Amino acid sequence: MPDTQPNTPLAALLADIRAITGDRGLLTEASDTAAYAEDWRKLYQGRTPAVIRPASTAELAAVVAACARAGVALVPQGGNTSMVAGATPSADGSELVLSLARMNQIRLVDPVDLTLTVEAGCTLKAAQDAAAEAGCLLPLSISSEGTAQIGGVLATNAGGNNTVRYGNARDLVLGLEVVLPDGQVWNGLRRLRKDNTGYCLRQLFVGSEGTLGVITAAVLKLVPRPVETVVALCAVGSAQAALDLFTRFNRHDPAAIQAFEYMSGAGMQFVLRHIPGATLPCAASGHYALVELATPRANAGLREALEDVLATAMEDELVIDAVIAESEAQRAALWKLREEHAEAQKREGASVKNDVSVPVSRVPELLARAAVAGEALIAGMRMVPFGHMGDGNIHLNFAQPPDMDAAVFLAQDHDIMDMVGAIVRDLDGSFSAEHGVGRLKPYMMPEWRGGAELDTMRRIKQALDPRGLMNPGKVLP
Ligand code: MLT
Ligand code: ZN
Secondary structure (H helix, E strand, O other), rough: OOOOOOOHHHHHHHHHHHHHHOHHHEEEEEEHHEEEEEEEEOOOOOOOOEOOOOOOOOHHHHHHHHHHHHOEEEEEEEOOOOOOOOOOOOOOOOOOOEEEEOOEEEEEEEOOEEEEEEOOOOOOHHHHHHHOOOOOEOOOOOOOOOEEEEHHHOOOOOOOOOOOHHOHHHHHHEEEEEEOOOOOEEOOOOOOOOOOOOOOOOOOOOHHHHHHHHEEEEEEEOOOOOEEEEEEEEOOOOOHHHHHHHHHHHHHOHHHHEEEEEEEEEHHHHHHHHHOOOOOOOOOOOEEEEEEEEOOOOOOHHHHHHHHHHHHHHHOOOOEEEEOOHHHHHHHHHHHHHHHHHHHHHHHHOEOOOEEOHHHHHHHHHHHHHHHHHHHHEEEEEEEEEEEEEOEEEEEEEEEOOOOOHHHOOOHHHHHHHHHHHHHHHOOEEEEOOOOOOOHHHHHHHHHHOOHHHHHHHHHHHHEEEEOHHHHOOOOO
16 A cells, blocks of 8 residues: 555645545545445455546546645546456455446436436436436436446446347447546537547547546437337246247348347256345246337337247247236345346355357357366356346356355356357357456456457557556456
8 A cells, every 4th residue: 555644645635635635525435435435246355545436527637637646546436337357456455446326316307309408427227317317318227226336337348238229338328428538528428319520539538438538428329218028937848939039030020039038957947046035937948038018109019029928828828927017116026036146156155257249140149159178177166147138148157056165166267268169160150248347357368359459559658648547457457
């Protein structure tokens, strides 16, 4: 830990920062900073002498400029829900955490332009609620939306449950405000659907995971709020059956599919075991599909369409059993079975996560091959695949064998990731579909993105942040 005694360079910097943010904007007590120094999965225990919590873009820019002058690195942090430790400071205590939490205002909702202008520290849930109040939908939904903040969601180009219909976070961004590594503010908060004026800077910062600058506000695209939404949970006999069901809904009306999620029997058991109030309202199976259809058109016959597709699929023995939500509470209960997968898995014990994507058509092959290879690697290890089948993104996670020591299991994490990686590569997939690279996976970049691609990324980093002060150790090896 750097010396925080009076008259050191760090003490002088912290005094400068306190003069910018006031006492409320600077935490230095270990009891206050500890939660910001550890990642959600508790894989990394970092240390930091201070957490800075600016209240405005002007304050944040002045803080970044002061740190740049002092040569001190910053770790931008939103809701701290990263799955790859993308917002965790290093263990040597040399980095300051920059929390966006106090910059959480909704600046504008425009139901005619269908835009939402929002500050980076606003939670995704609060942004969704603001859109809903104006009769609109912010079509981005992730399991951690109650805690995850807009800045982090954009910096990591989050995907989630609605990618099948609306794309990833980057597909919803019209404008950004960004504080650059030298403290300059780029105000690109434009609300234009067409703006063809040189390099698209906003897309450079989306997905850069805080390594090129700090996103402080954004203009997001909204869509009209659906007037009808229907959700069904289906027990199916195999991953192939789930995919075939997806194809049937797609052939029926691709524009109606809001989400198509897959869950395995193992993951469902974890949820039923660990999440209070969770119950299974259909027959138990080794595989499940959760399908949500939605339309902004009145009297579109959505419920009938859902029932028709499911009835035919049951006749054809594709679907074993299905339940359709009859109320908003039932809809929430069905989604809870899916969204609590990450939490339930954490409570079950140690796990190794593989957030991979393959072409949608190859998901069943991915699961079949990984099941065999996983058992060959560590006997008794439990495969817990779940996620966004409609866009080909499966969380191909492995839980420790029940009788194995957690540390012994986790010591083999790279072997497990390599085993999954080899199959994913063979199927023309990606090693990180939606969670990003963070601190967990930069070592994979040379193999997967080496050559001209990684070289170009390094040159961009060098151009914007030549001293490497923005979120060091993340993304680039
Ligand atoms: C999810 O889809 O629930 C999240 O991406 C979390 C996870 O992968 O565990
Ligand atoms: Zn996910």
